Amino acid sequence: MPIPTITTERLILRAFTLNDARRVQELAGAFEIADTTGHMPHPYQDGMAEEWIGTHADDFERGEGATFAITLRPTGELIGAIGLTIHAPNQRAELGYWLGVPYWNCGYTTEAARAVLQFAFAQLNLNRVYATHFVRNPASGRVMQKIGMQCEGTLREHFVRWQKPEDLVYYGILKKEWAK
Numbered sequence: 001m002p003i004p005t006i007t008t009e010r011l012i013l014r015a016f017t018l019n020d021a022r023r024v025q026e027l028a029g030a031f032e033i034a035d036t037t038g039h040m041p042h043p044y045q046d047g048m049a050e051e052w053i054g055t056h057a058d059d060f061e062r063g064e065g066a067t068f069a070i071t072l073r074p075t076g077e078l079i080g081a082i083g084l085t086i087h088a089p090n091q092r093a094e095l096g097y098w099l100g101v102p103y104w105n106c107g108y109t110t111e112a113a114r115a116v117l118q119f120a121f122a123q124l125n126l127n128r129v130y131a132t133h134f135v136r137n138p139a140s141g142r143v144m145q146k147i148g149m150q151c152e153g154t155l156r157e158h159f160v161r162w163q164k165p166e167d168l169v170y171y172g173i174l175k176k177e178w179a180k
């Protein structure tokens with residue numbers, strides 16, 4: 001089964017194609033994106049986007065991941081990425097996302113994340129979705145709050161980014177909570 005397309009009020013979430021690679025490199029290459037994500041490479045070199053996009057179909061086929069391009073409905077413009085890393089034995093997934101800097105604070109990530117939660121619970125039949133953010137990245141925490149996730153605690157200096165330890169905040173939502 002291919003990665004599905006999900007339509008929301010302002011967005012279309014769809015599978016990435018290799019044609020998106022240059023745009024991914026342009027947007028994800030901004031330091032502001034790498035700074036608060038755990039694993040985004042920086043500098044974002046030629047070929048990295050193609051390699052990343054090339055993993056998506058197999059990950060979805062194996063039930064290990066579902067990654068979507070976030071695009072604007074009227075224009076088709078690619079503005080970011082959102083996805084689930086799935087751990088089927090525990091019926092759970094980790095939600096992750098980034099949005100191109102020019103598009104921040106318009107509610108786009110929240111809108112995309114709501115749709116992906118719906119997909120996780122209603123289509124993939126998962127039981128739990130969680131997400132984490134660095135303490136110094138409150139905008140991401142706001143997205144998690146706005147989609148109904150609960151703060152489950154902070155793991156102190158759990159992550160090292162740019163050679164500096166980062167406190168990591170965990171948020172989660174269960175299927176029975178989402179269903180209400």
Ligand SMILES: CC(C)(COP(=O)(O)OP(=O)(O)OC[C@H]1O[C@@H](n2cnc3c(N)ncnc32)[C@H](O)[C@@H]1OP(=O)(O)O)[C@@H](O)C(=O)NCCC(=O)NCCS
Binds near residue numbers: 108111133
């Ligand atoms: C985190 C990120 C995805 C948010 O995307 P976005 O589309 O701007 O998010 P939304 O517009 O849906 O919501 C952002 C919320 O954070 C709030 N916010 C923004 N900056 C903030 C700050 N410094 N402190 C507190 N809240 C802040 C906004 O006001 C908004 O909340 P509101 O609707 O209650 O006003 C985006 O900033 C990003 O891509 N950052 C870099 C990559 C990254 O950090 N990814 C997540 C890793 S955990």
